[in-house]
Amino acid sequence: MRAEQVNIAFQVPRQGVNERLALPDSVPQSRRRRPARKQGRTAAPEERRAQLIEATIRCVAGRGLAETTIATVAREAGLSQGIINLHFQSKERLLTETLRYLADEYRSASNNATANSQADPAAGLQALVDMCFQRSICNRDKLAVWFAFWGERRFRPTYRRICAARDNAHDELVRTLCTNLCKLGEYSDVEPVLVADGLSALTDGLWLDLLVRPESMKREQAWRITMAYLADAFPRHFQQPGLRARE
Amino acid sequence: MRAEQVNIAFQVPRQGVNERLALPDSVPQSRRRRPARKQGRTAAPEERRAQLIEATIRCVAGRGLAETTIATVAREAGLSQGIINLHFQSKERLLTETLRYLADEYRSASNNATANSQADPAAGLQALVDMCFQRSICNRDKLAVWFAFWGERRFRPTYRRICAARDNAHDELVRTLCTNLCKLGEYSDVEPVLVADGLSALTDGLWLDLLVRPESMKREQAWRITMAYLADAFPRHFQQPGLRARE
DNA sequence: ATTCCCACTGAATAGCCATTCATTCATTGA
């Protein structure tokens, strides 16, 4: 269907194009077995892949994308160099799968947060903002990886596709919530798309601040800024955050 | 005073540490002359440096930081490989000076915009927002370079220093304007720092959107979103932007 | 206990790229 074009210096080796290396279970052998071993010398493929993706996140977060090599990731994971090409075919694939891992995590977290918010869009927005600044999503390591890829996404079709899918889903969600809240809450003078796009941009910008200037921006403060934005836009559904601690 | 620590793979060669290669005029020869030649085989050093920095911006914007090599920058500039080490000593220095060039440009533009805004902070904020989304500051190439460096800034002391200086100056400016406006405009219920930090984050996030999703975010729309934010925060000094074209 | 399979290893390979430097030649001053 779509022929994968990898636009980089090194080549993707042998093995036919196998777009999307699914993280859990993708044992290509004809006779599958292997009852999910623990942590010995050999492990189930999906465990190794997860282990390597997590090592990649720590590595990129700790030394940057430019200094992340096959060797540093392998060392971080406590394994040998060869293991990465064994499980991911190429460094590029490892990075792609790492990005996909984060994108999937974000997407499912935001879907969870806003499930059943059809009837109460304000609650959905609140849940989304809370999710956005939760430690499990918005921590140093993950933000670092996120923005490391962001800088390169325009030049790698695969990065671009993964990021665009996440962005579009997120924007769609926020716009729908704002549109519904405008209708249900009778905010006739509010442009829902304007507010929604501003909210998305604001959270992106706060993420950036949290990453690059952790000494002057804390998660709590980012949350308060976002809540103040919502309170200004939808005053009958959100109140200005006081100085009290959150939650 | 501060010993420069360059934290990268390749080494900075010979020549004593000469922090900050000033862009205009820094001819180290004892007998300076050279009456600013045009564009022949030899040019004045400051012209060549500017030429190379501009080539770097185009190169990073066009192919990403990871694919930007000495060879590609030199080709983009229409010069030979050796020229970069001749004028900048190392690739790292070239990148550093490129970042500094953008940071200086941004800083002087924002100083210009807000000069004489002591008496009228609202006008200062307005001018700052206008400046922020002007084509000369906020165009594809420059945004691309800006965010390419942003992903690496945590790991390179020099990048970090340049970016932090710009960020701090910018935040200081916005906070001062907001604080003054609160006082002069008698917004007793507004937390100026909260509004200011939100404004900074919002414009950063909009820049990001302009870069990575140009099909769904235009400069005009980014400007309107920002003005709506200001109108919500300071309703007696800014009005909600209508659908009319700007300016 | 023995055999076999295959996950894993890590040294070797090949290619890329920043940096060097001997050479070329445009420009300037005499």
Next chain:
DNA sequence: TCAATGAATGAATGGCTATTCAGTGGGAAT
């Protein structure tokens, strides 16, 4: 016109890194 100067060139160098692959040994099956 003729040296002298030094800006610019680009081939050569060396270091780094992704990828390969022949071998190793852990563990399952019998």
